[in-house]
Amino acid sequence: MAAGPGVTRLEHAFREEWGAVVATLARRFGDLQAAEDAAAEAFAAAAVTWPETGVPPNPGGWLTVTAWRKAIDAHRAAGRAAAVDPQLLSDITAAEEAEMPDLVGDDRLGLIFACCHPALALEVRIALTLRYVAGLTTKEIAAAFLVPEPTLAQRLVRAKRKIRESGIHFEVPAAARLTERLASVRTVVYLVFNEGFAATGGDELIRGELCEEAIWLARLLHTLLPADAETAGLLALLLLHHSRAAARTDSAGTPVPLAEQDRSRWDAALIAEGTSVLDEALARRSPGTYQLQAAIAALHAGAPSFDDTDWPQIALLYGSLARLDPSPVVAVNRSVAVGMADGPLAGLAVLEPVLASGALDGYSPLHAAHAALLEKAGYPERARGAWAKAAETSAVPALREELFRRHENP
Template structure:
């Protein structure tokens, strides 16, 4: 045991180890609700005992062992036949994590749980909610606040997702090698969505939700640890690091949004940039660039520039050309159009935007990009109309204030 633990120490272990403990208990119990209940009871015991006794040398093992015992006690109380008793006996057979190696392949269990949370049979919203709940250990209230939905709605979403996993008998396993790429894409998309919502919140008064950015980075690091040979896993980690490095410069002291060209680059996190660059170099050296690796390479070029004027836009455009071949989506085409405008001028950029106008008609960023290009071309009335449409569609108060300032500058 270490020195007496503060409530903050217990909370830190909870955030770091909750998913690990739930994954082990879920494999033993086959029931997400029972696994969560057992782990939550174990942390309740920790909250009482650790401030007095200190944090155990192996806190994750202590939690898992305590949760096992709680689950066994509950199964025995509820036992109605041999099946439940056999389940309890099976749980008892597990090794004591504080006395020796744990027999459970904990790393694989966490990976299984991530793939279970992100199964394609579940809706994207359910995948995000379950991942944050079961892997991240966020409370239902925290997730609901982050995604601006009522807590009751979020609770129902999680409950239905668990029921679907149970009723559809979604397997608790890592996909076979031939199915891994398609399933891994779903997992990475969830991590990216969590980060995106944290970095630029879709609604509310806050532009940045730091807790979601941090959680997405933690999940990306966990995936990189569990899947060391998957380049796209490392690609998304690099992408998140290189973008998140700019988080300290995104807002003025009074909370106003600062566009990338105007950011104080001395505030950027140099350690994250260096780590992201190193990962990008290792990935691209393997010669199998995927979408996340290419996006990371684009962000690396942005982070390389000492000033906005020194950004290597031709290199960024070349990378977008490659990304568009790998991921031919309207959003990638829109981002490429921005690079086209920087290389060939605003008229060329506007022409590159036109093919995706219908597909992204409800995306406020499209109208913001068009407004900026029309403004550079001196088409003030058209720019004002585009800003108005962007304002109509934008749900975040901080971004709306930024767009209002840009429109007023016309």
């Protein structure tokens, strides 16, 4: 096989198999650093071998077996042969014959749970998941979250040390703890998407690559846990939100409000897939916050226009969401829906406790929602002040400019 196709298949294998290879070794050796080093050596070997011999029929199996051998060699070289389970040696031959056991899915799921362990800081969980499950480089993750690469690298080193020293296992938690731990995993995936969907800093309003990484992770999680309704709800939510990506900014990168978006540019395939996944989730009759948010997104996606949106139903869904997740951010979103369904004064009544509490004083969407409701209620001067506050608290230049424009021309 020519070098070109070999390299292409290697790149594809890296994207699809990296997490599985690392997961398999991490569970068997209990050391994420050793698993990463061995996986890197295996991919380096593939880069040399595959262009000459051709891509093997089972790339993932080849990479895992090669990494397995590299890891055992490293243990032997370090004088730690006794730490290696003797069964591993015979497992290599069995794995080659069977083209790897069917435990890779469990291994990968175990890696996800380890990376998202509650004992780790949230930003560390996100970085670990993107590095070891999704296969992003340290440089890519640092750039995405606007931190220096050495800082991000140090976070990963400390996190791997904590996993090892704390005895965090690379396995699926017992049933009694699964729900709690799974919620942490979903939160990580959602936050990755949210940073792409509405960037909190930098020059770009939307970071499509982060949205796509989060969707990839959500698909993987749904594949590994197909019976979990909330995991399906999360995937549906991300697909439905991302379906609007092309219409959310104009050619100059200026934000386009939902009311003004060209709905013909929305991705019909993503909408159809998201709606289908949501229907399957709702059929399980185990409602949760991601399913409710996905149901709201589905109503927006199915509406022929902004004015024809089923705002009363959306307001009801936000009421249900507020009971399950009584957070000030949910209250902000609910105020907009109530304002559309029952009038701006009703929306302002929902928003007033949030404004009075000061809990989200630095949250730009709160002030933008306040400004829009004040405009509709006939208070242009108060609206102008709220638009200014929204602009001042936005960290994204393109959005800040749009908010200042609204402040100057309400």
